[in-house]
Amino acid sequence: MRKFLALLLAVLLVGGLFAVKITMTSGGVGKELEVLKKQIEMFQQQYPDIEVEIIPMPDSSTERHDLYVTYFAAGESDPDVLMLDVIWPAEFAPFLEDLTADKDYFELGEFLPGTVMAATVNGKIVAVPWFTDAGLLYYRKDLLEKYGYDHPPRTWDELVEMAKKISQAEGIHGFVWQGARYEGLVCDFLEYLWSFGGDVLDENGNVVIDSPQAVDALRFMVDLIYKHKVTPEGVTTYMEEDARRIFQNGEAVFMRNWPYAWSLVNSDESPIKGKVGVAPLPMGPGGRRAATLGGWMLGINSFSSPEEKEAAKKLIKFLTSYEQQLYKAINAGQNPTRKAVYKDPRLKEAAPFMVELLSVFLNALPRPRVANYSEVSDVIQRYVHAALTRQTTPEEAIKNIAKELKFLLSQ
Structure with missing residues (x-):
């Protein structure tokens, strides 16, 4: 033994x-x-x-x-x-x-x-x-059907129209997304930028963000909050989970988020289980859809x-x-x-x-692939967030982003 x-x-x-x-x-x-x-x-x-x-x-x-x-x-x-x-x-x-x-x-x-x-x-x-991952549009399919819509919004203008009508009738928010000053804001901003026909860098790495399309994209984000009033002012503090909780609690018609939210909004504990649809993000004025990779x-x-x-x-x-x-x-x-x-x-x-x-994920667009991306991201975060909180105008924000990016990338 x-x-x-x-x-x-x-x-x-x-x-x-x-x-x-x-x-x-x-x-x-x-x-x-x-x-x-x-x-x-x-x-x-x-x-x-x-x-x-x-x-x-x-x-x-x-x-x-x-x-x-x-x-x-x-x-x-x-x-x-x-x-x-x-x-x-x-x-x-x-x-x-x-x-x-x-x-x-x-x-x-x-x-x-x-x-x-x-x-x-x-x-x-x-x-x-x-x-x-790729950015997606989550929507309340039960509410869209209730108010006579047979498809999710195909354009940003359609989203605004639907969000206004339904949110005002239901007493909830129209559209929630990620607007805090962090990397998630860059992802959201790029989706608007690309869908409006703009970009940060061209194929040769040149800074091209100082464009009318970029100004229009950022102005649209600001207008969602203050002009159309379909997005709450609190969005400037939201990260993914903040937006997801509001949407999952039945307090918003639309949400921009990543695929992970699907299993949560359809969990047994979710009050909106079975009432959610997912679609590609809407098109901009030029008819282009875009999702950040x-x-x-x-x-x-x-x-x-x-x-x-x-x-x-x-x-x-x-x-x-x-x-x-x-x-x-x-x-x-x-x-x-x-x-x-x-x-x-x-x-x-x-x-x-x-x-x-699957095509959305296969065609999602990458953020600028540069070795000092974290610095590039910080510039975009600072000025986009400043515009969303009305500390600067969309025009000035884009102009300053372009100026600082050219300095960072030695252009």
């Missing part, structure tokens, strides 16, 4: 010596964190020698970005696995493990090409696409130990596998990056809009 116990103790000690602990960052928007915890439990059943600790991050991607800057500047070996916004690879590439040689290991040939391209910097793959990737900290890096690869491969992407899409409402998942009947049953609006 003593020999057996001694042998058992030796096995446990040896097993303990080979155990690896890794850390991973995660956001908490919607069901994101809840679903990840369940996925980690499944992973650790498959890999009992790897312990995973989740480090919760702020919902604001801007605040999360600044934390990463602090980690990398200090040469921290934690976190090992980093949840990366689709716009960060170019900036953080020097601090991320090169995964180019692991392309087949992660089966990246099975992923949407655009997501892999976004994870590639100067020919090196520095992250694995986890889920993809969003999404998140998983990268590995280059300061982590070799053992931690290998464990991190196993975790990323697990989380980005076919079944786990399907699980995340169904339970967290976050779009898969693997092409084949969109053909799975289980996805169509749980989130039909992901399949029906």
